Amino acid sequence: MVIEKKQLIEEVKRVLQEVKDPEIPSISIVELGMIESVHIEGALASIQAKPTFVGCPALDIIKKNIVSAVKKVHGIEEVEVKYVYHPPWTTDSISQEGKEKLKVYGIAPPPSKHTPGEPWEIDCPYCGSTYTTMENIFGPTACRSILYCRSCKNPFEAMKPVANI
Numbered sequence: 001m002v003i004e005k006k007q008l009i010e011e012v013k014r015v016l017q018e019v020k021d022p023e024i025p026s027i028s029i030v031e032l033g034m035i036e037s038v039h040i041e042g043a044l045a046s047i048q049a050k051p052t053f054v055g056c057p058a059l060d061i062i063k064k065n066i067v068s069a070v071k072k073v074h075g076i077e078e079v080e081v082k083y084v085y086h087p088p089w090t091t092d093s094i095s096q097e098g099k100e101k102l103k104v105y106g107i108a109p110p111p112s113k114h115t116p117g118e119p120w121e122i123d124c125p126y127c128g129s130t131y132t133t134m135e136n137i138f139g140p141t142a143c144r145s146i147l148y149c150r151s152c153k154n155p156f157e158a159m160k161p162v163a164n165i
Contacts, residue, residue: 008040008075012047015069022058022065023141026105029062033093036084043077045070050089052162053142059083091162107144108158122158124149 016038017030029035029049036048047066051059067079091110094102099109103125111120123130129151136146144157 004075005040008045008073009038011073012038012040012045012070012076015073016047016066019062019065019069022061024102024105024107027098027101029066031095031098031101033089033095033098034062040076043075044080045073045076045078046080046082048082048084050085050087050093051083052089054085055142089162091159094159102159106156108147108156110159110161120161122147124152124154125156126154127152 013030013035016035017028019029021027021029021032032052034049034052036050038048039046047070049062049066063081063083066081070076070079092112094109102109106125108122108125111122121130122132124132124147127149129149131150132147133150134145135148135155139145139157143160143162145160146155147158148155
């Protein structure tokens with residue numbers, strides 16, 4: 001029974017890799033570092049997830065997509081998703097693969113180990129130049145800003161750094 005439980009957990013984690021962020025469809029919620037834990041009890045999968053931002057409007061969609069994906073796992077009949085806030089999500093939770101996928105999508109990943117209150121430098125996701133300027137701290141979502149690359153002349157979005165204080 002223990003082996004089956006471990007296999008179920010691994011299969012649930014595998015399907016969670018396929019659940020994409022609805023606002024950034026190139027990256028999964030696993031690569032974003034949103035999955036805190038997966039527990040299996042009988043046919044019930046309990047998933048704890050960390051929201052990237054408390055007021056994120058996509059949380060209900062993400063929850064629905066988690067339930068839908070995990071219910072497809074053979075042996076799982078019920079899925080419970082709970083958002084947890086401690087420890088809080090930070091941009092350091094994004095995997096290296098996730099940071100690369102952000103760049104491919106045209107979003108500059110946040111700097112690693114950013115100190116809150118300090119200015120942050122963002123490289124252009126298209127050409128890698130550091131010669132960028134902030135056009136607007138407010139982007140299309142709460143987690144992104146709009147920047148401009150003076151080297152390749154492209155506007156781009158950057159994920160705002162979020163650190164654990």
